Amino acid sequence: MSKPFPPKVVTANALLKGDVVYLTANDDWSPNLSDAEVIEDEAHATIRLLDGTARQAEVVGVYLADVKVGTQGPEPVHFREAFRARGPSNLFHGKQADSA
Amino acid sequence: MYRYDDFNEAFVRQRVEQFSQQVARRIDGSLTEDEFRPLRLMNGLYLQLHAYMLRIAVPYGTLNAAKLRQLAMIADRWDKGYGHVTTRTNMQLNWPKLPDVPAILSALADVEMHAIQTSGNCVRNVTSDQFAGAAPDELADPRPYAELLRQWSTDHPEFAFLPRKFKIAVIASQADRAAMRSHDIGLRLIDRDGTRGFEVWVGGGLGRTPMVGQLLRDFLPEADLLPYVEAILSAYNSFGRRDNKYKARVKITVFENGLDKFREFVETRYAEIRPQFDGRDHALLAEISQAFAAPAWKTAPTNAHDAALADPVYRSWAETNLAAHKNPEYASVTISLKKPGETPGDITSGQMRAVADLAVAYGHDDLRFTHEQNIVLPHVHKGDLPAVHAGLKAAGLATANVGLVSDIIACPGMDYCALATARSIPVAQQIALRFEELKLENDIGPLKIKISGCINACGHHHVGHIGILGLDRAGVENYQITLGGDGTEDMVVGERAGPGFAYDQVVDAVERIVFAYLDLREGPEETFLQTYRRLGMAPFKAALYPDKETSRAA
Numbered sequence: 001m002s003k004p005f006p007p008k009v010v011t012a013n014a015l016l017k018g019d020v021v022y023l024t025a026n027d028d029w030s031p032n033l034s035d036a037e038v039i040e041d042e043a044h045a046t047i048r049l050l051d052g053t054a055r056q057a058e059v060v061g062v063y064l065a066d067v068k069v070g071t072q073g074p075e076p077v078h079f080r081e082a083f084r085a086r087g088p089s090n091l092f093h094g095k096q097a098d099s100a
Numbered sequence: 101m102y103r104y105d106d107f108n109e110a111f112v113r114q115r116v117e118q119f120s121q122q123v124a125r126r127i128d129g130s131l132t133e134d135e136f137r138p139l140r141l142m143n144g145l146y147l148q149l150h151a152y153m154l155r156i157a158v159p160y161g162t163l164n165a166a167k168l169r170q171l172a173m174i175a176d177r178w179d180k181g182y183g184h185v186t187t188r189t190n191m192q193l194n195w196p197k198l199p200d201v202p203a204i205l206s207a208l209a210d211v212e213m214h215a216i217q218t219s220g221n222c223v224r225n226v227t228s229d230q231f232a233g234a235a236p237d238e239l240a241d242p243r244p245y246a247e248l249l250r251q252w253s254t255d256h257p258e259f260a261f262l263p264r265k266f267k268i269a270v271i272a273s274q275a276d277r278a279a280m281r282s283h284d285i286g287l288r289l290i291d292r293d294g295t296r297g298f299e300v301w302v303g304g305g306l307g308r309t310p311m312v313g314q315l316l317r318d319f320l321p322e323a324d325l326l327p328y329v330e331a332i333l334s335a336y337n338s339f340g341r342r343d344n345k346y347k348a349r350v351k352i353t354v355f356e357n358g359l360d361k362f363r364e365f366v367e368t369r370y371a372e373i374r375p376q377f378d379g380r381d382h383a384l385l386a387e388i389s390q391a392f393a394a395p396a397w398k399t400a401p402t403n404a405h406d407a408a409l410a411d412p413v414y415r416s417w418a419e420t421n422l423a424a425h426k427n428p429e430y431a432s433v434t435i436s437l438k439k440p441g442e443t444p445g446d447i448t449s450g451q452m453r454a455v456a457d458l459a460v461a462y463g464h465d466d467l468r469f470t471h472e473q474n475i476v477l478p479h480v481h482k483g484d485l486p487a488v489h490a491g492l493k494a495a496g497l498a499t500a501n502v503g504l505v506s507d508i509i510a511c512p513g514m515d516y517c518a519l520a521t522a523r524s525i526p527v528a529q530q531i532a533l534r535f536e537e538l539k540l541e542n543d544i545g546p547l548k549i550k551i552s553g554c555i556n557a558c559g560h561h562h563v564g565h566i567g568i569l570g571l572d573r574a575g576v577e578n579y580q581i582t583l584g585g586d587g588t589e590d591m592v593v594g595e596r597a598g599p600g601f602a603y604d605q606v607v608d609a610v611e612r613i614v615f616a617y618l619d620l621r622e623g624p625e626e627t628f629l630q631t632y633r634r635l636g637m638a639p640f641k642a643a644l645y646p647d648k649e650t651s652r653a654a
Contacts, residue, residue, distance in 0.1 A: 016127070016198050018151040057129040060147055078575050080149075080514060083523075087150055088515035090443045090525040093180055093195065094150045 006066050008045050009036035009074055010052040011084070012059035020084045020095070021059060023052045029059060031095060033085040034073040039064075101164050101466070102247050102391040104212045111255070112209045115216060119143045120202035127199065142222075144215025145201055148518045154193045154201060155218040156208060160228040160246040160270075161189030161469040163213075165456035168467060170211040172452035178204050183452070185437060185445040187509055187558055188267070189227050189469040190218055194516055216254065221262045223253035223333070227269045229277045230434075230470040233394060234478040236426045239289050240296075242272035244389040245325060248381065251388075252326055259333050263340035264348035266333065267305075276589035279471060281313040282306050282563060284350045285332060287325075296322040302332060302362070303354035306557035310593045311351040314359050316366065324374070326381045331370035339365055395464035395479060397427050402482035414489055416542070417500035425479065433463075433477040433488055434470070436499040436507060440532035443525050444510045445473030454495035462488050471560075472509055474502065505547045505614065506532035509560055513553025513570060514577075520553035522570025522577040523603070527551055530607045535614075544614060547628045548587070563587035565629050566613060567594045568606065579606040583613070583640055584632045595637055597644050609644055616643030 010023035021029040022036035030036065039045045045064055052062040065081050067074035076082040087094025104112070119139070126136040140146075144155040156171070171191060175183050178200045179193040186192055196204060208214055217224060226246040233241040249268055253259065259266070269280040272289035280286035286301035298320045304313025320328050336350045339357065347356075354362045408414045423432040435455060437445050447455075455475060459467050462484040463477040470476055480488055492498040501507045508531060511517065513524030528551055535541050550564030554571075561567030567582035578600040585594025601609045614628075620639055621631045632640065 013147055013151075018147055018198065020150060056132055057127075060133050079577060080572075083514055084149055088525075089523060090515050090529065091180075 005040060005042045005045070006077075007069055007074070008039045008064040009033065009067050010039070010045075010048050010062060011036070011065045011081075012052060012062040015058055015060055018060075019098075023048060027051070029055075031098065033067070033076065033081075036067070036074050038067060038069055038074050101162070102159075102243075102388060108212070108251075109209075112212070112214045112216070115143070115214065116202065116205045116209050119205060123198060123202055138220070141219040142216070143201075143205065144218035145196075145198075146219060146518070148194070148512075148516050149514070149520075150516065151195045152198060152201070153516065154196045154204060154215055155186070156191045156193070156213060156215050157218050157225050158190050158213075158469050159250050160226055160232070160243050161230055161471075162228075162232075162243060163467050163469070164465045165460045165467070167211045167213055168452050168456040168459070170207060170213070172449035172456070174204055174207055175449045175452070177207075182446055182448045184443070184512065185447065185469045185473045185475065187471050187473060187511065187560060188225050189230075189471055190225055191469065192512075194512075221264050221266075222260055223249075223256070223262075223266045223268065225267075226250050226253070227267070227278055227283075227471060229271045229273065230468040230476045231277060231423060231432050231478060232272070232468075233392060233466075234423075234425050234430070234432045235273055235275075235277075236424050237273040237275055238426075239272045239291060241392045241394075242270040242287075242289055244385060244392050245287065245289070245298075246270045247388045247391075248326065248385050249329065251384070252330075252381070259337065262333070262337055263342045263353075264345070264350075266336070266350065268329070274589060276587075276591070279560065279563065279587040279591070280304075281589070281591040282310075282560070282587065283313060284336075285329060286313045287329075289322075290319070292319050298322065298325060300328065300332075303351040303359075304591075305349050305351040306560055306562045307349070308346055308555050308557075309349075309351065310557070310562040311355065312591045312593065314354065316359070316363055323382055327374045327377045328366075328370055330373060331366045334369045334373070335362065335365035338369075395466070397430065397479075398481055399429065400481060400483045402429055404487075405482040405485045408486040408489070413498075413500075414486065417489055417498055418485070420500045420504060421502045422485070427479075429483075430479055430481055431485060433480050433485070434502045435475040435477065435492060435497050436501050437474050437497075438501055438507045438532065439496065439499045440501075440506050440536040441529055444508050444528050447475070451495050451497055454491060454497065458488055458491045461491075472507065474507070501541060503546050503548070504541045505535045505544050505549060506541060508532060508549045508551060509564070510551040511553050511558035513551075513559075517553060519556060520570070521555070521572040522553050522579065524551040524553035524559055524568075524570055527568060527570070527579065527603070527606055531610055534607050534611060538611075540614075540618075543624065544618065545624065545627055547614070549610065550585075550587075560587060561585070562593045563591060564594060565632070566610060568610075571600065573600065577603040579603070579609075581606075581609060581613070581644065583637060584629070586629060597637065597641055599645075612643045612646075613640055616640050 301313035552559035582594030
């Protein structure tokens with residue numbers, strides 16, 4: 001049996017604003033990690049990464065990030081992704097302020 | 101202040117025009133990101149963790165009120181109302197939006213500023229002594245040479261694609277306040293038998309492989325500066341490695357070939373190109389030098405300063421934040437951007453305007469950004485110091501901590517930087533708040549803490565008396581501590597103390613080091629660095645890792 005595939009989301013930075021965005025199941029880019037499509041299948045992940053990467057006019061630096069699935073949907077695994085999902089810790093700027 | 105000539109003006113305007121079109125073509129889809137990325141980096145525009153970041157060049161850290169006010173305007177209009185002074189004496193904006201960047205660059209050009217060559221594998225911002233033109237120990241103002249190098253290196257076709265980035269610093273005194281020996285080329289202006297020239301140091305650098313610069317030439321006549329520096333760049337361009345990014349800096353070229361061999365490369369190239377320099381560079385230097393003439397010093401009573409020293413708050417500030425000036429009636433004021441709890445190097449637009457006003461009223465309209473992320477008013481008459489202090493206090497900028505434990509250098513770290521492996525800023529904030537609470541800062545005395553959030557060492561941790569390096573250890577932030585580093589003329593790379601500390605342990609670890617120093621020092625006059633040099637790592641290590649000591653003793 002193959003190794004279980006850790007769940008992933010497709011993420012990038014928006015071309016115009018530069019902020020962190022996530023690919024949703026509806027093919028939108030959302031600023032909220034909770035809206036992201038959680039991908040639990042490796043082959044599907046490859047396809048969705050290609051889908052995202054093709055959208056050069058909207059985003060920059062598309063990649064797959066590991067997530068764990070919590071009660072509110074996908075949650076970051078690595079601390080870098082936690083900062084990307086929230087904003088800087090020294091000032092109340094970025095996503096934490098935008099969604100407040 | 102150096103003013104642009106017509107050529108400079110036209111060049112910067114043309115570049116803004118070109119980049120505006122490039123941004124438009126990226127937005128309309130004609131350029132891919134792979135095509136656009138090198139173009140934006142040439143203009144100082146990075147894409148960081150949460151947003152774009154624009155790195156604005158402040159050549160040799162020098163600016164005036166008009167420039168600082170324009171930076172304030174830009175921060176208010178297109179960013180979040182503040183800027184960040186970097187360890188390369190530049191200013192970074194953390195939140196610009198791509199479509200606004202052409203307008204920002206155009207507004208910068210209005211005050212003779214730009215973001216050219218603040219990224220990429222080219223000659224970066226040339227840095228200098230923040231007290232240039234004011235320091236009593238300098239031979240001459242080093243900045244005309246820095247400006248000459250800036251003009252020569254800007255858009256130099258041969259050096260647009262070096263193996264890696266290239267940093268130059270120029271100083272003119274024995275004391276090194278610009279970390280000159282951590283640069284790819286460090287130049288020190290000296291006199292030998294009445295002739296002016298330079299010591300040329302090469303191959304310094306921090307980052308992954310920290311190295312202290314070595315003396316390539318003990319005396320280079322002043323007139324040969326450009327051809328010789330060009331020969332070094334040319335040798336590096338030919339022999340520097342391009343196969344491995346981590347071995348591409350000139351320090352590795354020097355290290356792998358040996359200093360003598362590298363000197364041969366340089367001298368061979370120098371012999372070829374020296375005849376091509378026909379003296380126009382000397383004429384240009386003479387012209388540039390006029391722009392750096394000393395201001396018309398005023399003569400006035402200084403007793404307001406003497407009287408103000410009766411106030412303990414003023415006295416404490418005067419003791420830490422003032423430096424001696426070549427004119428005994430003057431002092432250089434360092435404005436600390438390190439208020440405990442704030443982000444090192446951050447300054448709000450309101451504070452920028454307050455500083456600009458003070459520079460006009462009391463500082464001969466001269467300002468410097470420092471590599472230690474503070475701002476200097478280099479020329480303030482002592483009679484005006486109480487007014488300057490009052491103005492700074494009103495702006496929340498009178499923190500009296502320059503050179504002390506809370507005057508911490510910190511890179512942006514993982515709060516902003518896409519390369520970072522851990523956060524730096526909150527560590528700096530918490531250390532500063534801890535020592536403020538302990539009320540020990542003045543008792544501890546001179547102590548430089550420097551924090552980097554990755555191995556690239558923008559926070560100069562290797563040359564901190566206490567250096568902190570944030571790493572990602574198996575998905576958790578971990579902080580390595582080095583001790584005994586020194587960024588001055590006696591440059592030493594710090595020694596790693598031992599295993600790293602978790603994010604929530606690092607402030608306690610620093611406190612243990614500092615308390616150990618207070619116990620170990622021979623008296624208040626012995627600084628942290630002197631105590632470390634006298635005793636070495638062992639007693640500090642024992643304080644840092646107390647559990648290990650007990651288990652070994654048991």
